[in-house]
Amino acid sequence: MGTVIDRRTGGTGKKFTTSRDRFMKRNKKQIRDAIDRSINDSDIKDIGKGGTDVTVPKDGVHEPGINHGKGGIYDKVLPGNDQYNVGDKAPRPEGGGGGGTGPGEPGDGDDGEDDFTFALTEEEFLNILFEDLELPNLDKKNAEDAEVTTPVRKGFITDGSPHKMDLKRSKRTQIQRTLAIKKPLQKEILANLLEQYSILSKYAPDYEDGDEKKYEQSLEGKTYSDRIDLLQNKNSELYDLYSPVLSEDDKDKLDELGKGVKDAAEKISLVPTWNKVDLRYRNHEQKPTPTTKALMVCMMDVSGSMDEHKKANAKLFYMLLYRFLKRKYRQVDVAFIRHTTTAEEVDEQTFFYDRKSGGTKVSTAIEKMQDIIDTRYSPADWNIYGAQASDGENWGGDTQLCVELLEKMMPQIQAYFYTEVVWPGNQRWGEALWDDYEALASKHSDKFFMGLIEERKDIWPVFKDFFQKRDNNAVSAPSMRSSLNPA
Amino acid sequence: MTEETKDYKKSLEDLLSHYEDGWEIFIKANKAGRWDYPVNKKEASKDIPGLPKTWLDLVETAFGIIAKEKYGLDCYENQIDVISSDQMLDAYASNGMPVSYEHWSFGKQRVMEEQLYRQGKRGLAYEIVINTDPAIAYCMENNSPLMQMLVIAHASFGHNNFFKKNTMFQQHTEAQRIINHLEQLRDFARECEDLYGYEEVEKLFDACHALQYHSVYRYPRKQKPALNDETSKAQALEKKAERFMKPSDDIITRGMKASKNFGEAANSNTPKKQRIGEENILMYLADNAPNLDEWKRKIMRMVAYKSQYFFPQMQTKVMNEGWASFWHITLMNDMEELGLIDDGMYLEFMQSNGGVLFQPDFNPMNPYVLGFAIFNDLKRMCQNPTEEDKEWFPDIAGREDWLNVLKEAMENFKDETFILQYLSPKVIRDHKLLTIHDDSKEDYVEVTAVHNKKGYQEIIESLASTYNFGGLLPNIDVAEYNRNTDRSLILEHHIHKERPLYKKDMDEVLKHMHRLWGYPVILRSVDETGKEWDKMACPPKAANDTGSAPSLGSPF
Known part of the structure; x- marks a missing residue:
């Protein structure tokens, strides 16, 4: 009879996670390139969902081996011949050029292996996608009065809630305590028993001087309770044997000693096995953790000039941004503002899916953002970012107001991202935002970023450009921040 | 023979009498479509220990009775693991072994197999069986009950018996040790990764893998100590340990030696050195590379040991699959004769069997088909010899003990020699074999032998040579x-x-x-x-x- 084991519940596909990670690591550059290519073809809303196929060139995954190449002589034996006879000649069949094949390896030339396609999980995809991106100028702020604390182990305490009780520790103290109390009592019992023994042993016919000492020595090395048990048995044995011949005096002594034993034993029995003082609880201390809190204000022009094409690209940009923030940062608030000639703060759903139209007054959105900063998010505690998407058209004269407002806001925020969405080759010059913003961008090159999206394929490069990891030394604006951050 | 026959039938009756479904139990499970069909014991048998508790176990036991008592097949203990398709893909990526070290190439293999499977470009095997003691067979969860029976007959008795008795496996592998060895390799590799960084270890494995088919001893070097002989085993281990302990060639003393001999070598006309002639390249490097870290040598030897373990599989593909196919057909036929499976099941079996033993014309021979054809023809030669058989195989034709003839053929050969020895004119005619001479210097190919009297010998030799090492690699x-x-x-x-x-x-x-x-x-x-x-x-x-x-x- 053999053994049948149902393995299906155990470790499905887990065995190769490490090997898979290593394979991906080895081909990181190729995978990254493949992701960059694929992001243009996929729905950004569901990016990475349900696995994404990536293709890496065969060179990256080829394992060289010792094999035959093209050429040489092969005498092939094939079945099913009902038409050929010895001496028949035929042109060499396509691709059958004497390719030797080793086990599982291509033998014939360069085209043996195709480029290698496989599916990335959503997790892997997003990890790689956002791996080298970050919010620029992100400062660690507010370590002291941060709300977030992490529990840290800190020794043991004698009181606490039951679920934190440490059984091992408690048992240890319990053993210590009972031992400490019982030991003197056991010693007392032992002394009494030995006394009894020395009295009784003297009645033995072959008694020699010092016999009781020898017996006492023979007990050494045994535990107290073992010694007590042995002595008690021995004594009662001897007592049964010699009781008729015992002198009155000895009888009294024995009784007294017996009473002492009984008393001490009673005391031992009263020692509680578990006492409240034995219990030990794991202690945790709430340690404040420095947190980086950030606010991203997303502003989108929803006026009449923003047609479906522009709006769609702007939304895709924000969706990407939203997924990026939610994935990489735990403490990020996102505020959504949409504007026509007036601006309103809306929820995510409305921002992404609701329709509206009208004229354009960009400054209203910037004012709204300033309002949010002033009322809810103190620049001292928060890393504040603004992201604005617009087609560049604005109410005459309003642009100057925008620049002024932004200039005023600049010291309070970490970075500002302006995305202009237009039809390909149709960017408007002159009255558009772009020109005036350019001056801002060159003045605040470390925190004012601009990108132009004409087509869908521009989204990802612009996004990557905005959030690429920057060398912090090269970009430094300490003066502005230090004024806000006295520490 | 009759007495034996009665014995195994009685054993089967004894076994099945303990169950409520009795003789019908295989048929009923197939009707229910469940290989986890409940096997309810009769009230009186409830307390008898050692009776199979699951249906698969019962199948294994029933086949075991026929295989052992009727045919005397000597097998390792069986372990049957039911696995999911994901786990089957896992198994593909580690040569079926349950233990493996980590390497990017296994990750690659895994994603590749998965991709092929998901795209429907490749189906999954019904089973994988590995040469261990006990022999572990992986059976897919979505096999039908009949398929599981077929798979158990094929893998757990056919392949299992082959692993245990074929000389190549006996010479080159130690079924009892392999899992343990792979665990050691995995653990040691992890240790080295911690000490020297995983890139270093990965590079080493890359090199070992590049040499994987050239890290075997093609001919057995020494008498392997019997595993139950403790003293010789200990001695062998000691010797091995000594080899591992051998200090790496010290660069300075070697250098001094080299420079001392330098003048002599250049000046004197030293006679031509003897060829080393070592085909186990990886092992040679491990033993002789002048300045290699000891841990690298150890890993190389361990990988070479693993390659050695897989070497017989490469050399006996035709025989191994042929033998397993022969036995799944034989055992299933027995089942049908005994009435343990019904006509419908037998038809399903024939259909599946036809899928496995399928040979498209003008395609390289399917090893299952070729191996089975030769074994089956050997049996025929014993039972119904023709004049031709007597001429070609005078020692075999008409022999009464066909079972022994087959066992001898299975035990003592590898594919190349097996074909040379046993490929008969009848099999050549049945499959209408021809030899095509393909010389890359010419722009045509030429037929040099067909299935007639003049062609037999050439076809046999050509076919055999495709299975020799130089023909493969x-x-x-x-x-x-x-x-x-x-x-x-x-x-x-x-x-x-x-x-x-x-x-x-x-x-x-x-x-x-x-x-x-x-x-x-x-x-x-x-x-x-x-x-x-x-x-x-x-x-x-x-x-x-x-x-x-x-x-x-x-x-x-």
């Missing part, structure tokens, strides 16, 4: 080690039928070898007469050196 061995000069290592590729090496890959392999060896590695392609056809080297300029003159690039 380039035959390369270590020829010389110029220990006293530039320490270059000379390899020789013995050209088989004018076939060249795949140079693009070979270049990479040489680089790997050079990294391990530390000094020039030169590969010469030579034919039977010793004429050199081609020469490659790493570093490439070493190819220009004669190999005996010291190069300026030496580290001293």
Whole structure:
């Protein structure tokens, strides 16, 4: 009879996670390139969902081996011949050029292996996608009065809630305590028993001087309770044997000693096995953790000039941004503002899916953002970012107001991202935002970023450009921040 | 024979009498479509220990009775693991072994198999069985009950018996040790990764994998100590341990020796050195590379051991699959004769069997088909010999004990010799075999033998030669080690039928070898007469050196 084991519940596909990670690591550059290519073809809303196929060139995954190449002589034996006879000649069949094949390896030339396609999980995809991106100028702020604390182990305490009780520790103290109390009592019992023994042993016919000492020595090395048990048995044995011949005096002594034993034993029995003082609880201390809190204000022009094409690209940009923030940062608030000639703060759903139209007054959105900063998010505690998407058209004269407002806001925020969405080759010059913003961008090159999206394929490069990891030394604006951050 | 027959039938009756469904239990499970069909014991048998508790277990036990008592098949204990398709893909990526070290190539293999499977380009095997003791067979969860029966007969008795009795497996593998060995390798590799960084270890495995088919001893070197003989086992281990302990070649003393001998070697006309002729290249590097860390040597030896374990599978594909197919057919036929399976099940079996033993015309021979055909024909020769058989196989034709004839054939050969020995004219005619001579110098191919009296011998020899090592893979061995000069290592590729090496890959392999060896590695392609056809080297300029003159690039 053999053994049948149902393995299906155990470790499905887990065995190769490490090997898979290593394979991906080895081909990181190729995978990254493949992701960059694929992001243009996929729905950004569901990016990475349900696995994404990536293709890496065969060179990256080829394992060289010792094999035959093209050429040489092969005498092939094939079945099913009902038409050929010895001496028949035929042109060499396509691709059958004497390719030797080793086990599982291509033998014939360069085209043996195709480029290698496989599916990335959503997790892997997003990890790689956002791996080298970050919010620029992100400062660690507010370590002291941060709300977030992490529990840290800190020794043991004698009181606490039951679920934190440490059984091992408690048992240890319990053993210590009972031992400490019982030991003197056991010693007392032992002394009494030995006394009894020395009295009784003297009645033995072959008694020699010092016999009781020898017996006492023979007990050494045994535990107290073992010694007590042995002595008690021995004594009662001897007592049964010699009781008729015992002198009155000895009888009294024995009784007294017996009473002492009984008393001490009673005391031992009263020692509680578990006492409240034995219990030990794991202690945790709430340690404040420095947190980086950030606010991203997303502003989108929803006026009449923003047609479906522009709006769609702007939304895709924000969706990407939203997924990026939610994935990489735990403490990020996102505020959504949409504007026509007036601006309103809306929820995510409305921002992404609701329709509206009208004229354009960009400054209203910037004012709204300033309002949010002033009322809810103190620049001292928060890393504040603004992201604005617009087609560049604005109410005459309003642009100057925008620049002024932004200039005023600049010291309070970490970075500002302006995305202009237009039809390909149709960017408007002159009255558009772009020109005036350019001056801002060159003045605040470390925190004012601009990108132009004409087509869908521009989204990802612009996004990557905005959030690429920057060398912090090269970009430094300490003066502005230090004024806000006295520490 | 009759008495035996009665015995196994009685054993089966005894076994099945304990169950409520009795003789019908296999049929009922198939009707229910469940291989986890409940096997309810009769009230009176409830307390009898050792009775199979699951349906699969019962199948295994029933086949075991027939295999052992009727046919005397000697098998390892069976372990049957039911696995999901994901786990089957896992198994693919580790050669079916339940234990494996980590390496990117296994990750690649895994995603590749998965992709092929998900795209429907490749189906999954019904089973994988590995040569261990006990023999572990993986059965897919979505096999039908009948399929599970077929798979158990095929793997757990056919392959299992082959693993245990075939001489190649006996000489080259230790079924009891392999899992343990792989665990040791995995753990040691992890340890090394911690100590030396995983990139270092990965690079080493890359090199080992590049040499994987050239890290085996093709012929058994020494008498393997019997595993139950504790003293010889201990001695062998001690000897092995000594080898592992051998201090790595100390660079300074070696260097001194080299420079001392330097003048002599250059001046005196030293007689031509004896060829080393070592085909286990990885092992040679592990043992002789001048400056290699001990942990690298150890990993190389362990990987070579693993390759050695898989070597017989490569050399006995036809026989192994043929034998397993022969037995699944035989055992299933027995089941049908005994009435343990019904006509519907038998039809399903024939259909599945036809899928496995399928041979498209003018395609290379399917090893299942070829192996089965030869074994089956051997049985026929014993039972219904013809005049032709008596002429070709005088020792076999008409023998009464066909079972022994088959067992002898299974036990003592590998594919190449098996075909030379046993491929009969009848099988050649049945499959209408022909030989096509394909010489890349010509722009046509030519038929040189067909299935007639004149062609038989050539077809047999041609077919056999496709299964010899040189027919499968380039035959390369270590020829010389110029220990006293530039320490270059000379390899020789013995050209088989004018076939060249795949140079693009070979270049990479040489680089790997050079990294391990530390000094020039030169590969010469030579034919039977010793004429050199081609020469490659790493570093490439070493190819220009004669190999005996010291190069300026030496580290001293």
